[in-house]
Amino acid sequence: MPVNMPQPKIKVAHFLSGRIENLSGGDLVVLNLLEYLDRSRFDPWVVSFNEARNPGDPLIIKTAQTLEVKTFTINARGRFDLEPVGDLRKFITENQIDILHCHGYKADVIGFLACRQSEVKKIATLHGWWTGRSLKLKFYNFLDYLAVRKFDKVIAVSEPIRGTLARRGIPPDRLLCIENGVDIKRAGAANGDRIRSELKLPYGKTVLGMVGRLSREKGHRYLFSAIQAMDDVILLVVGNGPLEAKLRRLAENLHIREKVVFVGFKPDVSDYLAATDIFVLPSLTEGLPLALLEAMAAGKPVVASDVGGIPTVIGDKKEGLLVRPKDPVALKEAITVLINDKDLAKRLTANAMELAGRRFSVEKMAKSYEETYTDIMG
Template sequence: MPPSSAFAIPAEAAAVGRQDRRIRLLLLTDTPVLAPGGSERFLQNLATRLPREHYRVSVVQLHAGHMPLVGQVSSRLPGVQLQSQPVHAVYDRSGLRAWRALRAMLQAEHFDIVQSQHEKADLLNALLPRRNGTVHVSNRRDMGFKKSARLQQLFRYLNPRFDTVVAPARQILSGLARFEQLDALHMTWIPNGVDTRRFAPATHQTRQDARRALGLEQQAVVFGCVARLTEVKRHIDLIDAFAQVHRASPQARLLLIGDGPMLAPVQDRMSALGVADAVVLLSFRDDVEAILPALDALVLASSSEGMSNAILEGMACGLPVIATAVGGNLHLVQHESTGLLVPARDPISLAAAMQTLVRSPQLAQHMGATARSRTEREFSLDAMVQAFDQMYRHLLDQRAPRRA
C-alpha cells in the first residue's frame, strides 16, 4: 500500500480489515523506518519477514522527516502499510494530535498487537486506551542512556501498562529492573538476528576486490567501525587507540563507516594525531556487506550499547570483534573466543587489544571462524522472527478472544 501522512481510514477499508483473519500488528517508532540505523534495520526485518499469510503489518513513524517514495516503500517494505505522524514532543500539540490519531486507528482497524520502540512511541503506546483482546508491547533497543531521572520515574508508573517489555539483550532488561523497577514477569528476551546469507565470510577474491575498491593495500591490517558518528559511539577513543597502534604497526588502517554530528571533531583528532592518511572515512553506506570483506577485525568503542547489529554482521562475516564491555556487547562478544572485550572510555586498553590482533593474525582468524559459527547457531534472522511470532501468539492466547 502507498505511504500516507494521514490517518483517515475509509469505512470500506476498515470493513475489509475486520474480515481479514490475520493477526493485525501495529508498529510504532520514533525514527524513519527506512533510515540506516540498527533499530531501523531490526524493524524492517521484523515487518517484512513475519509470515504474510498470518500477519497484516502497519508501521507508523513519529518523525518529522519526509516520507519515502512509494517505490522505496514497496521495494523495502513489501506488503507493509507505512504512515507518518510527526511528533515533536509527547506533551505538546503534536503529541496530542498523534495520540488522537492512533486512538482512532485502533478503533477503526482493531489491531491485535501494538508494539512501540523508543521513548515517544512507548509513551503514546502506554497512554492509549486499552481494548479487550489487544496486546501492548514495548520494545527496548538500548540501555536507556538518554532517559532523564524524571523520565525513568514516569516509566516506572507506565511499564505495567505493557503486556510485556521485550529487549534483545539481557543487560537491557537488567537495567530496566534496576532503574525502572520492571517486574521480571513483564520481561521477554529475544536476541537480534542477522541475515547469514547476506553477511558471510569473504573469499580470497572478494577480499582482494573489496580492498582494491577502497584503495587499501593488500598487506594492510584493516580495522573497521560501523556506527553513526555520535558521542555515545566514542569514535574519539577509537582514533586515540588507533594512533597508538599505527605508531607501532604502520601497516594498520582504520575504516569508519557512518556519518553524524561528531564528524568534525573526529577529523580534527585524526589530524592532530597524524593518522589522517591511515583512516578512511566512508560516511553512510547501504552496502556494508560489500565493505566488511576488506576488514581484518571489527571494532566498537561505545560507552553504551544495546545489542549491536554491526557486531552481529561482523561476526556473521567471520570477523573477530573488539568491543567495549558494555550492554549487549557482553553477551555477543565472548572474550578471547570470538573477540576481545575492553573497558569503555579506555583508549590504552583498546589499543592493546587491537595490537594483539595485529601481531597474531592466526588468532584473529580463529576468533572470526568461531564468531561465524556462533552467529549461525544462535543469532539467525529466522530464529529472531520465529521468537517474535511465538511471543505474539502466546500473549494473544492470554488475552483471548483476540478478535472483536
C-alpha cells in the same frame, strides 16, 4: 468459526521514531523481522514520525515499503508533541490493529497514551538506553519506564537490559529477552573486494572497521586515539550522526586523517564489513549491537568494549577480545594482538561464526517474536 475457515491474520503495527537520513539499530532489527515474518499468519505495518523540521517520509518508511509492508506516517512537531496521540489512536481504530509494537521512548510514551482505553495489545522492545548525564535524558528514560510498566509484554534485546527492567519492577510474567538476529546468508555472500577497490584502500595495510552512529556513546574518540601511534592500519568509519564534524576535526588534530575513511551511513553494511580485517566496537554502552553480530557472521575477528550486552555475546579470548571502555591503550594492544597472532584471530573468528549461526540468526529471532504475538493474543 467453522473448522475449515482460515484464521484471521494478526495485525501488528511497529511504531517507532524515524530519521530522514539514516536507520538506527532498532530500525534495522524491525526490518530484519519484517523480512522474515510469516505473512500467512501476520499482517504487519510500520508507523513512524515525520517531524516538521524534516519533511518527507522517514527512511524506515521508505525501506519498509520495498518489503511490501504497509506504512503510515504521523506528523510530529517536537519530541513530546501530543497531537500524534490522537492520530495514532485513529489509525489503530480504522485499521483494526491487534498489537501495537513500540520501539523507543517516544513511541512507548505516545503508544501508551493512545491505547490507554482500548483493547489493543501493547509490546515494547527495549533496544538500549538513552545515554548522557543531562536531566533531559534522565527524564526521557523515566517516562519510558513509566509507560512500559503498563505494557502487556516488555522485550529486552539482552540479558543485562532484562535484568535492569526486572530490578525496576517490570513483572517477570510480562518480561522476556529476545536477542537480535542477523541474516547469516547475506553476510556470507558479501563482496569486500569491490569496496576496497572503490575506496582505493592500499594493499598491505590492516583495515579496521567500525559501524555505528557518530555519537558519544559509540566511543569513536578512543579508537582514534588508539590508532594514532599504529602504523599500517586504515580505519573505515561507517555511519553518520551528530558528532561527524567533530570527529573529522579530531582526526585532523590527531594527525590521523590519512588513516581514517568516513564512508557515511550505509543501509546494508555487509560489503563494508567484508572489506575489513578486524572489527572494532569501542562503545561506552550497548544493548545488543547488530553490527557486532553482523561482523561475527561475516567472519571478522572482534575487539569490543566490555559493556552492556556485549559480554553476553563475546567471551574474552573465546569469540573475540574484550577491553575496558574509554581505554585507547587497551584497544591498541588488543588490535595489535590480532594483527600479529593469526592463529588466535582464526580461532576467535571460527568460534564467533559458529555462535552467530546457532544463536543469532534472523530466523530464530523472527520465530520468537511470532510466538510472542500469538501468545499475547491468546
